[in-house]
Each structure stands twice: as structure tokens, then as C-alpha cells.
Amino acid sequence: MAKKTFGIDFGTSTIKVYKNGDGIILLEKNAVSTVGKEKKPVAIGEKAYEMYEKAPPSIHVSLPLSRGVVSHLDDMVALWNFMGQAVSGRKKMKRCQFYIAVPADITEVEKQAYSKIITQSESTPQKVCLIDKPIADAYGLGLDIERSRGVLIANLGADTAEISILSLGGIVVSKLMPYGGNDFDRAIQNYVRKKYNFVIGLKTAEQLKIKLVSAMESDQSYTVVGRDVLKGLPGKITLTAKEIYPLAKDIFFSFAAQIRSMLEHTPPEISSEIIHNGIYLTGGTSFVEGLNQFLANEVNVKINTTNDAQKTVVAGIGYLSEHPKIAAKYAVPLEQ
Ligand SMILES: Nc1ncnc2c1ncn2[C@@H]1O[C@H](COP(=O)(O)OP(=O)(O)OP(=O)(O)O)[C@@H](O)[C@H]1O
Numbered sequence: 001m002a003k004k005t006f007g008i009d010f011g012t013s014t015i016k017v018y019k020n021g022d023g024i025i026l027l028e029k030n031a032v033s034t035v036g037k038e039k040k041p042v043a044i045g046e047k048a049y050e051m052y053e054k055a056p057p058s059i060h061v062s063l064p065l066s067r068g069v070v071s072h073l074d075d076m077v078a079l080w081n082f083m084g085q086a087v088s089g090r091k092k093m094k095r096c097q098f099y100i101a102v103p104a105d106i107t108e109v110e111k112q113a114y115s116k117i118i119t120q121s122e123s124t125p126q127k128v129c130l131i132d133k134p135i136a137d138a139y140g141l142g143l144d145i146e147r148s149r150g151v152l153i154a155n156l157g158a159d160t161a162e163i164s165i166l167s168l169g170g171i172v173v174s175k176l177m178p179y180g181g182n183d184f185d186r187a188i189q190n191y192v193r194k195k196y197n198f199v200i201g202l203k204t205a206e207q208l209k210i211k212l213v214s215a216m217e218s219d220q221s222y223t224v225v226g227r228d229v230l231k232g233l234p235g236k237i238t239l240t241a242k243e244i245y246p247l248a249k250d251i252f253f254s255f256a257a258q259i260r261s262m263l264e265h266t267p268p269e270i271s272s273e274i275i276h277n278g279i280y281l282t283g284g285t286s287f288v289e290g291l292n293q294f295l296a297n298e299v300n301v302k303i304n305t306t307n308d309a310q311k312t313v314v315a316g317i318g319y320l321s322e323h324p325k326i327a328a329k330y331a332v333p334l335e336q
């Protein structure tokens with residue numbers, strides 16, 4: 001018998017962990033800071049992210065995932081070794097089972113890199129299973145995908161937007177677009193530097209995004225601190241939603257165009273149910289003000305949103321980890 005079962009959503013921005021019996025036990029920034037060639041972790045999560053762009057050269061700060069794939073496996077393994085202790089309360093996670101949500105629209109080799117996070121770590125698992133994220137997302141939303149003829153889920157995340165159509169328990173089509181909410185942060189950071197000769201960190205840029213990025217007209221403004229490059233001194237800057245809007249607009253239209261194109265290429269027996277029930281928006285970027293209304297207008301289909309948008313994938317992978325018979329229909333096991 002396996003001791004413990006975990007469901008994991010390794011998001012680009014946030015790692016989410018579900019522990020069988022306990023529910024969602026961890027939401028942590030996907031960042032690790034290490035020292036030396038042996039990559040000894042000194043901090044993970046929010047603490048490591050705080051060091052990003054500020055750490056001395058002796059400390060290497062890594063964001064190990066990008067655009068939906070594991071781009072720095074060593075760093076991700078180092079992060080998981082550190083995190084595993086916190087999650088299990090033991091030095092090593094022995095003989096546990098892991099269900100990992102992976103994007104559907106990546107190669108098999110890229111999918112296997114997610115299982116290597118566990119198998120190359122100190123975890124010595126009993127079983128590792130990969131489940132496509134759109135399936136987990138649907139279960140997290142509480143949808144009956146076995147019987148539904150058509151479900152469209154747009155998971156708007158940090159580095160990716162994964163738009164998928166499901167029918168009768170399977171994925172009909174899934175497209176992983178390589179952009180998401182973190183692109184707004186980077187665009188804001190660049191804009192502030194170029195336009196105002198002012199340097200802000202990515203965390204500050206994210207705050208600005210949360211306060212100011214809107215898909216509707218907005219009169220909001222927000223003040224942040226940073227460094228004035230010309231004076232070489234710390235200072236404050238106030239930005240408005242109006243000047244930020246052009247930085248985000250193209251991505252909003254790309255989301256809409258992709259959803260529209262998918263609907264156009266879907267057989268009517270599937271699209272009619274999607275149009276009837278509406279599109280489901282998940283992922284943290286679905287919190288952008290007015291985005292649901294914008295998309296509803298652009299694609300002319302009702303949009304369903306949820307306050308748990310960042311947790312639907314991990315809730316679903318957790319549900320599947322607790323229902324192994326259902327999970328077996330979708331899981332790709334990697335027996336140990
Ligand atoms: N209120 C908000 N308004 C706008 N953006 C938000 C808000 N809250 C969170 N976000 C953004 O949501 C993103 C994180 O969402 P999520 O946790 O779904 O991404 P992820 O799963 O880590 O990324 P991915 O799925 O692309 O790998 C970040 O870019 C974050 O800044």
C-alpha cells in the first residue's frame with residue numbers, strides 16, 4: 001500500500017499541491033534560489049522570487065518552468081526536494097503516489113520531463129501518473145465530461161493560455177498558446193523603464209497589472225515605488241489604466257481569436273452544447289477586470305467564471321487522485 005497520494009499542478013507562476021484526504025495544502029511561487037554547482041537550495045517559493053533580479057552573483061535564482069514546459073529540470077528537482085520535506089513533514093517522501101497535471105498540447109518528451117521532477121528527486125515514489133490539464137480542469141470545475149457532448153475551457157495562466165474542447169470524456173482539441181498574465185508584467189516593466197526611465201521589479205509590475213490591467217475602460221491609477229534611473233535615487237511613480245491598456249490589448253484579442261477559431265472548426269453537435277452552456281474561464285489571468293465580458297462580446301458566447309480559477313486544475317487532479325478508477329481512464333502511469 002502506498003503511504004500518501006498527491007495531486008500536483010506545476011504552474012509556471014504557482015505550484016499547487018493537493019494531498020489525498022487533506023485537500024489543497026500548498027500554493028507556492030514556482031521559484032528556487034540555489035548556491036554552488038550542486039545546486040543547494042537556499043530558498044524556494046515566495047522567498048526565492050523576492051530575490052529575483054536582486055540576488056548577488058553567488059546565488060542563482062531560477063524560475064524553472066517556462067511556457068508550459070520544464071525548462072530547468074535540475075532547478076525544478078532541487079525545488080521539489082526542498083518542497084517535498086515541507087509537504088510530507090519528512091526528510092524524504094518514500095513510496096508515495098503522484099498525479100501530475102500536464103499541458104495536453106506538448107510533446108511526449110516534454111510531458112515526461114514533468115514525471116522526472118519526481119523520479120529524479122529524493123522522493124522514491126511508488127507511482128507517478130500524468131493527466132492532461134484540461135481533464136483535471138474540467139473535474140475541478142465539477143463538470144460531467146463523461147456525458148457532456150461539448151465543453152470549452154480556456155485556462156488563462158501566467159505563461160500560457162490553454163484552450164481546450166472536450167467531449168464524452170476525451171479531449172477533442174487543445175491548443176497551448178505561449179503567452180499569459182506574466183507577459184503583462186514584463187510589458188509593464190519595459191514600458192516604465194523606456195517611457196519614464198524608471199526601474200521596477202517584476203513583483204511591482206505584477207501589482208500594477210492586478211490594479212490597472214482591464215479589458216474595459218477604466219479610470220484607475222496606482223502609485224508604486226522604484227528607482228529613478230536618471231537621478232539614481234528611489235522614487236515613486238503613478239501610472240494609469242489608460243496608458244497600460246495598449247500593452248495588454250493584443251493578448252486579449254489573441255485569446256478571443258483562438259477561441260473563435262476553435263469554435264468555427266468544431267462540429268455543430270459539439271459546438272451547440274458549448275454555446276448553450278457557455279465557455280469556462282479558469283487560471284489566474286481570468287481575474288483580469290472585464291475580460292469575461294470582453295470575450296463574451298468578441299465570441300458571442302456566454303462566459304462562466306469562478307473565484308477558484310487558480311485552483312481548478314489542482315482541485316481536479318486532487319479529485320482524480322482520490323478516485324483512482326476514474327483517473328485510470330485518463331492517467332498515463334509510469335510504474336516504478
Ligand atoms: N486579480 C488578478 N488580476 C490579474 N491577474 C491575476 C490576478 N490574480 C492572479 N493573477 C495572475 O494570474 C497568473 C497566475 O495564474 P495561475 O496560477 O493560473 O498560473 P500558472 O498555473 O502558474 O501558470 P501556467 O498555467 O501558465 O503555467 C499570474 O500571472 C498572476 O499575476
Ligand SMILES: [Mg+2]
Nearest residue numbers: 011012157283
Ligand atoms: Mg496553470
